[in-house]
Amino acid sequence: MFTITKEFHFSASHQLSHLPEDHQCARLHGHNYVVVVELRAEELNVDGFVRDYGELKPFKTYIDETFDHRHLNDVLDFASTGENMARHLYEWCAGRWPETTAVKVSETPKTWAEYRP
Numbered sequence: 001m002f003t004i005t006k007e008f009h010f011s012a013s014h015q016l017s018h019l020p021e022d023h024q025c026a027r028l029h030g031h032n033y034v035v036v037v038e039l040r041a042e043e044l045n046v047d048g049f050v051r052d053y054g055e056l057k058p059f060k061t062y063i064d065e066t067f068d069h070r071h072l073n074d075v076l077d078f079a080s081t082g083e084n085m086a087r088h089l090y091e092w093c094a095g096r097w098p099e100t101t102a103v104k105v106s107e108t109p110k111t112w113a114e115y116r117p
């Protein structure tokens with residue numbers, strides 16, 4: 001089994017308004033997000049790739065245009081927890097690249113949320 005990963009970055013603000021008022025994440029704040037997409041294949045293609053990293057460029061475009069320097073509450077119809085973001089981004093990738101196996105999202109240098117169905 002072969003596994004490849006590629007990392008993407010964006011900066012955004014959000015507010016987890018469903019949390020109690022005294023929760024720090026209920027306040028408006030921002031993160032420098034890191035997203036890692038993982039793809040797997042039993043066999044390599046004729047180029048020796050699981051998939052060319054360059055083919056993931058539309059994901060960078062999607063992230064840049066949809067999330068970068070935006071307020072996530074304005075662009076998402078679900079609460080922007082790391083877990084929900086990871087699932088949303090996994091579904092976006094898996095709909096295009098069937099080799100997608102997981103997406104991880106980091107909000108801070110110490111935290112990671114992963115969606116792996």
Ligand SMILES: Nc1nc2c(c(=O)[nH]1)N=C([C@H](O)[C@H](O)COP(=O)(O)OP(=O)(O)OP(=O)(O)O)CN2
Nearest residue numbers: 016024025031080081082083084107108110111113
């Ligand atoms: N399971 C989750 N818990 C939390 C999420 C999340 O998405 N999933 N999000 C947040 C906050 O938005 C943010 O990520 C901050 O989290 P936290 O690590 O608690 O904050 P600090 O960086 O201030 O933590 P320190 O331990 O003080 O460094 C919260 N929880």
Ligand SMILES: [Zn+2]
Nearest residue numbers: 014025031107
């Ligand atoms: Zn946050």
